[in-house]
Amino acid sequence: xxxxxxxxxxxxxxxxxxxxxxxxxxxxxxxxxxxxxxxxxxxxxxxxxxxxxxxxxxxxxxxxxxxxxxxxxxxxxxxxxxxxxxxxxxxxxxxxxxxxxxxxxxxxxxxxx
Amino acid sequence: xxxxxxxxxxxxxxxxxxxxxxxxxxxxxxxxxxxxxxxxxxxxxxxxxxxxxxxxxxxxxxxxxxxxxxxxxxxxxxxxxxxxxxxxxxxxxxxxxxxxxxxxxxxxxxxxxxx
Numbered sequence: 001x002x003x004x005x006x007x008x009x010x011x012x013x014x015x016x017x018x019x020x021x022x023x024x025x026x027x028x029x030x031x032x033x034x035x036x037x038x039x040x041x042x043x044x045x046x047x048x049x050x051x052x053x054x055x056x057x058x059x060x061x062x063x064x065x066x067x068x069x070x071x072x073x074x075x076x077x078x079x080x081x082x083x084x085x086x087x088x089x090x091x092x093x094x095x096x097x098x099x100x101x102x103x104x105x106x107x108x109x110x111x112x113x
Numbered sequence: 114x115x116x117x118x119x120x121x122x123x124x125x126x127x128x129x130x131x132x133x134x135x136x137x138x139x140x141x142x143x144x145x146x147x148x149x150x151x152x153x154x155x156x157x158x159x160x161x162x163x164x165x166x167x168x169x170x171x172x173x174x175x176x177x178x179x180x181x182x183x184x185x186x187x188x189x190x191x192x193x194x195x196x197x198x199x200x201x202x203x204x205x206x207x208x209x210x211x212x213x214x215x216x217x218x219x220x221x222x223x224x225x226x227x228x
Contacts, residue, residue: 032214043117043204043219044156051214087156091214098169099211100146100158 002027002092006104013078013111021073021086021107029093033071034101035064036087044087047073078111085109115140117207117220118187125226126195134190134223138207145188146217147180150202161211162188168211195227 036044050066089101162182182188206217
């Protein structure tokens with residue numbers, strides 16, 4: 001069964017304290033792995049798409065990496081405005097898979113000034 | 114450059130009533146997905162539609178739930194005879210293509226509360 005597990009569930013950092021969020025997945029072939037940010041009361045906001053092991057993408061203080069079994073979202077020198085829930089999702093490959101995303105439970109990040 | 118639009122943003126219904134949730138995809142997108150986020154749970158896929166066609170409804174509850182995406186107008190998620198367990202945030206997403214790793218862009222969601 002296709003599955004996505006994110007850890008930790010919650011993370012508290014001091015401003016400037018770098019860390020990483022983990023997304024482990026088991027899937028019958030991977031079309032893409034997606035990272036989203038979700039603020040309270042809002043919809044998920046797209047951050048990155050990764051397609052193959054070894055791929056990396058960066059945006060401001062965020063960097064996403066991908067291996068065959070997991071992805072990391074690295075946050076460098078975070079600021080309070082980076083506080084949010086970060087969601088990881090996979091799009092499985094294979095017959096019958098029509099593009100639906102399978103989400104992890106998310107990691108809620110709090111950055112204190 | 115409007116993104117995905119959903120309305121209403123908040124909806125309150127009493128048990129047994131019907132709920133209708135609307136979603137207008139991003140301009141140029143013809144693929145629509147509905148997801149549900151129950152309290153303290155992750156986002157779960159419900160249904161995938163293209164214009165006038167339901168492509169994948171494997172995540173839809175068998176009863177009371179239906180979805181459509183007519184030739185003209187928004188996609189509609191309908192929940193008949195709502196129960197308290199239907200209280201959740203319902204998100205719509207759209208993409209330009211499907212199944213090839215295309216990014217899905219999400220709307221702000223409709224928060225349904227069943228009294």
